Amino acid sequence: MTDSDKREHEAAExxxxxxxxGGRSLPGEHQFSLITLxxxxxxxxxxxxxxxPEEQNLLRMxxxxxxxxxxxxxxxxxxxxxxxxxxxxxxxxxxxxARPPVPxxxxxxxxxxxxxLNGLQSKFG
Numbered sequence: 424m425t426d427s428d429k430r431e432h433e434a435a436e437x438x439x440x441x442x443x444x445g446g447r448s449l450p451g452e453h454q455f456s457l458i459t460l461x462x463x464x465x466x467x468x469x470x471x472x473x474x475x476p477e478e479q480n481l482l483r484m485x486x487x488x489x490x491x492x493x494x495x496x497x498x499x500x501x502x503x504x505x506x507x508x509x510x511x512x513x514x515x516x517x518x519x520x521a522r523p524p525v526p527x528x529x530x531x532x533x534x535x536x537x538x539x540l541n542g543l544q545s546k547f548g
Contacts, residue, residue: 455507460489460522461514477501481509482518489522 455461463485474482477499484490484498496506513519 455492455510455521456524457491457493457503458524459492460524461485461492461495461510462489462520462522464518464520478509478513481506482513485519 463482480499481495484495490498492503492506492510495510496503499506510519510521514521
Protein backbone atom coordinates (compact mmCIF):
# COMPACT_ATOMS: atom_id res chain seq x y z
CA MET A 424 0.00 0.00 0.00
CA THR A 425 1.48 3.33 -1.03
CA ASP A 426 1.41 6.45 1.12
CA SER A 427 -1.30 8.06 -1.03
CA ASP A 428 -3.46 4.92 -0.77
CA LYS A 429 -3.00 4.89 3.00
CA ARG A 430 -3.96 8.57 3.32
CA GLU A 431 -6.96 8.08 1.05
CA HIS A 432 -8.13 5.10 3.12
CA GLU A 433 -7.70 7.03 6.37
CA ALA A 434 -9.64 9.98 4.94
CA ALA A 435 -12.44 7.68 3.78
CA GLU A 436 -12.85 6.40 7.35
CA UNK A 437 -13.46 9.97 8.54
CA UNK A 438 -16.24 10.68 6.02
CA UNK A 439 -19.71 9.75 7.26
CA UNK A 440 -21.81 7.44 5.05
CA UNK A 441 -24.52 10.11 4.86
CA UNK A 442 -22.05 12.49 3.20
CA UNK A 443 -20.81 9.82 0.77
CA UNK A 444 -24.34 8.95 -0.35
CA GLY A 445 -25.52 12.54 -0.53
CA GLY A 446 -28.42 11.70 1.77
CA ARG A 447 -29.96 9.27 -0.71
CA SER A 448 -31.83 6.23 0.59
CA LEU A 449 -31.30 2.55 -0.13
CA PRO A 450 -32.63 1.17 -3.42
CA GLY A 451 -35.29 -1.56 -3.35
CA GLU A 452 -34.47 -5.03 -2.05
CA HIS A 453 -34.59 -6.55 -5.55
CA GLN A 454 -32.06 -4.04 -6.88
CA PHE A 455 -28.34 -4.66 -6.28
CA SER A 456 -28.24 -7.76 -4.12
CA LEU A 457 -24.85 -8.97 -2.89
CA ILE A 458 -24.36 -11.16 -5.95
CA THR A 459 -25.55 -8.70 -8.62
CA LEU A 460 -22.79 -8.22 -11.18
CA UNK A 461 -21.88 -4.66 -12.19
CA UNK A 462 -19.63 -3.19 -14.90
CA UNK A 463 -19.06 0.22 -16.45
CA UNK A 464 -21.20 1.03 -19.47
CA UNK A 465 -19.26 0.69 -22.73
CA UNK A 466 -20.33 4.08 -24.08
CA UNK A 467 -19.15 5.99 -21.00
CA UNK A 468 -15.54 6.75 -21.89
CA UNK A 469 -15.23 10.01 -19.96
CA UNK A 470 -16.43 10.56 -16.43
CA UNK A 471 -17.72 14.01 -15.62
CA UNK A 472 -15.98 15.92 -12.83
CA UNK A 473 -19.21 16.29 -10.86
CA UNK A 474 -18.98 12.74 -9.53
CA UNK A 475 -17.80 12.28 -5.97
CA PRO A 476 -14.39 10.67 -5.36
CA GLU A 477 -16.13 7.48 -4.22
CA GLU A 478 -18.23 7.35 -7.39
CA GLN A 479 -15.15 7.93 -9.53
CA ASN A 480 -13.26 5.14 -7.72
CA LEU A 481 -16.24 2.83 -8.14
CA LEU A 482 -16.42 3.53 -11.89
CA ARG A 483 -12.67 3.08 -12.27
CA MET A 484 -12.94 -0.28 -10.51
CA UNK A 485 -15.80 -1.48 -12.73
CA UNK A 486 -14.10 -0.67 -16.06
CA UNK A 487 -12.14 -3.95 -16.04
CA UNK A 488 -15.16 -6.24 -16.11
CA UNK A 489 -17.99 -7.52 -13.97
CA UNK A 490 -17.69 -7.38 -10.18
CA UNK A 491 -20.28 -8.35 -7.61
CA UNK A 492 -21.69 -5.80 -5.19
CA UNK A 493 -19.99 -7.64 -2.32
CA UNK A 494 -16.60 -7.49 -4.08
CA UNK A 495 -16.98 -3.77 -4.75
CA UNK A 496 -17.86 -3.08 -1.11
CA UNK A 497 -14.84 -5.09 0.03
CA UNK A 498 -12.42 -3.33 -2.30
CA UNK A 499 -13.76 0.12 -1.44
CA UNK A 500 -13.82 -0.53 2.32
CA UNK A 501 -17.37 0.82 2.50
CA UNK A 502 -20.57 -0.68 3.96
CA UNK A 503 -22.67 -2.63 1.47
CA UNK A 504 -25.59 -0.24 1.93
CA UNK A 505 -23.48 2.74 0.93
CA UNK A 506 -22.17 0.89 -2.13
CA UNK A 507 -25.71 -0.09 -3.14
CA UNK A 508 -26.79 3.56 -2.98
CA UNK A 509 -23.81 4.68 -5.09
CA UNK A 510 -24.44 1.90 -7.61
CA UNK A 511 -28.10 2.84 -7.93
CA UNK A 512 -27.22 6.49 -8.57
CA UNK A 513 -24.57 5.62 -11.16
CA UNK A 514 -26.84 3.09 -12.83
CA UNK A 515 -29.68 5.63 -13.10
CA UNK A 516 -27.25 8.11 -14.66
CA UNK A 517 -26.25 5.50 -17.27
CA UNK A 518 -22.66 4.96 -16.12
CA UNK A 519 -23.10 1.33 -15.03
CA UNK A 520 -24.67 -1.84 -16.37
CA ALA A 521 -25.99 -4.30 -13.81
CA ARG A 522 -26.69 -7.97 -14.43
CA PRO A 523 -29.07 -9.36 -11.82
CA PRO A 524 -28.38 -12.79 -10.38
CA VAL A 525 -29.90 -15.81 -12.10
CA PRO A 526 -33.08 -16.82 -10.25
CA UNK A 527 -32.97 -20.11 -8.41
CA UNK A 528 -34.38 -23.10 -10.26
CA UNK A 529 -37.61 -24.46 -8.80
CA UNK A 530 -37.28 -27.56 -6.68
CA UNK A 531 -38.31 -30.71 -8.54
CA UNK A 532 -41.52 -32.42 -7.52
CA UNK A 533 -40.57 -35.29 -5.20
CA UNK A 534 -43.54 -37.42 -6.32
CA UNK A 535 -42.48 -37.25 -9.99
CA UNK A 536 -38.89 -38.17 -9.10
CA UNK A 537 -40.12 -41.14 -7.07
CA UNK A 538 -42.29 -42.33 -10.00
CA UNK A 539 -39.31 -42.06 -12.37
CA LEU A 540 -37.16 -44.05 -9.94
CA ASN A 541 -39.84 -46.72 -9.58
CA GLY A 542 -40.19 -46.95 -13.38
CA LEU A 543 -36.44 -47.32 -13.85
CA GLN A 544 -36.22 -49.97 -11.14
CA SER A 545 -39.09 -51.98 -12.67
CA LYS A 546 -37.56 -51.81 -16.15
CA PHE A 547 -33.90 -52.45 -15.25
CA GLY A 548 -34.31 -54.38 -12.07
